[in-house]
Amino acid sequence: MTTSNLLELRDLCVSYGTPERPLPAVAHVDLAIRPGEIIGIAGESGSGKSTLCSAMIRALPDEARVAGDIVFAGRSLNAMGAAELRRLRGREISMILQNPMTSLDPLFTIGDQLGEVLTTRAGVSAAERGRRMVDVLRAVHLTAPERRVHQYPHELSGGMRQRVLIGMASSAAPKLLLADEPTTALDATIQEEILVLFNEIRDRHGTAIVVVTHDLGVIRRLCDRIVIMYLGRIVEEGPVETIFESPQHPYTRALLDSIPRIDGKRGALRTIPGQVPSLADAGENCAFAPRCARVQPRCRAEIPRETRIADDHRAFCWDLELRP
Numbered sequence: 001m002t003t004s005n006l007l008e009l010r011d012l013c014v015s016y017g018t019p020e021r022p023l024p025a026v027a028h029v030d031l032a033i034r035p036g037e038i039i040g041i042a043g044e045s046g047s048g049k050s051t052l053c054s055a056m057i058r059a060l061p062d063e064a065r066v067a068g069d070i071v072f073a074g075r076s077l078n079a080m081g082a083a084e085l086r087r088l089r090g091r092e093i094s095m096i097l098q099n100p101m102t103s104l105d106p107l108f109t110i111g112d113q114l115g116e117v118l119t120t121r122a123g124v125s126a127a128e129r130g131r132r133m134v135d136v137l138r139a140v141h142l143t144a145p146e147r148r149v150h151q152y153p154h155e156l157s158g159g160m161r162q163r164v165l166i167g168m169a170s171s172a173a174p175k176l177l178l179a180d181e182p183t184t185a186l187d188a189t190i191q192e193e194i195l196v197l198f199n200e201i202r203d204r205h206g207t208a209i210v211v212v213t214h215d216l217g218v219i220r221r222l223c224d225r226i227v228i229m230y231l232g233r234i235v236e237e238g239p240v241e242t243i244f245e246s247p248q249h250p251y252t253r254a255l256l257d258s259i260p261r262i263d264g265k266r267g268a269l270r271t272i273p274g275q276v277p278s279l280a281d282a283g284e285n286c287a288f289a290p291r292c293a294r295v296q297p298r299c300r301a302e303i304p305r306e307t308r309i310a311d312d313h314r315a316f317c318w319d320l321e322l323r324p
């Protein structure tokens with residue numbers, strides 16, 4: 001990893017549970033994010049995507065135990081005090097959560113909340129605030145922005161609320177935007193429009209964006225790079241084109257096979273056969289082994305090591321080492 005990376009995670013581990021019985025939600029993750037790139041994180045529910053995302057901004061619940069390094073723009077987040085961390089959040093790193101209803105306060109108008117963000121994060125003066133609020137709402141393509149300022153969250157649709165949140169999150173031109181399942185609660189046409197917004201934010205501010213989603217279609221249309229997680233570990237990482245054209249890990253293949261095709265020939269979403277693993281079973285083996293068609297004895301005895309398929313493409317699978 002080089003210092004030109006915006007964010008580096010080095011051997012990051014996050015566990016819940018007790019020290020005697022730790023539940024390793026994220027285990028030994030190394031990941032580098034470059035300025036201005038859009039990265040998708042995919043994997044089944046419970047694979048540690050949200051935990052990883054929250055760790056990037058050190059916004060984990062108190063009960064989480066963290067090991068490893070989180071380095072943002074050359075600064076270690078581990079070593080940062082509360083005040084410095086607060087300054088970083090919202091200004092240089094901001095986060096958009098899944099549920100746009102609970103992220104806005106129902107008792108205050110859009111203008112109250114957006115104005116507050118503009119003052120505290122972007123340092124906008126009181127005189128400038130009204131104009132800037134309208135600019136932000138217009139930038140996320142909200143119709144009648146002047147009127148929205150006076151409305152309450154419940155007067156807006158889910159898609160409109162998500163636009164407001166994206167506007168807030170990007171108003172200070174952050175270097176990194178974390179979006180945890182930003183389109184899950186929205187219908188398909190709105191999803192597309194939200195993707196367009198992310199691209200515009202990246203182009204306008206050079207913002208790097210991490211999108212967590214279980215929707216691989218979203219990743220394919222939006223991202224430069226994809227990270228696939230399974231039970232807290234990265235199993236494969238590479239450029240979107242490469243991963244979609246020649247996935248290496250059996251889990252990635254299974255995940256890609258489970259996407260419904262546009263022509264509908266495969267019908268509904270297929271699920272991957274076998275049991276979704278539980279953190280309580282995480283051990284010194286490949287967690288995917290019980291569901292894997294290419295499983296070998298070694299997979300049940302040892303954690304797979306990293307195999308580099310190319311400079312920018314890696315996977316963790318014992319079978320890869322033996323494949324011709």
Ligand SMILES: Nc1ncnc2c1ncn2[C@@H]1O[C@H](COP(=O)(O)OP(=O)(O)O)[C@@H](O)[C@H]1O
Nearest residue numbers: 016025044045046047048049050051052061279
């Ligand atoms: N605050 C918490 N306390 C205990 N376990 C948690 C907590 N948050 C997440 N977990 C567990 O960590 C694992 C990963 O969760 P999460 O990061 O939410 O995965 P994902 O976002 O991929 O669904 C899950 O097994 C989940 O139950």
Ligand SMILES: [Mg+2]
Nearest residue numbers: 049050051180
């Ligand atoms: Mg999640």
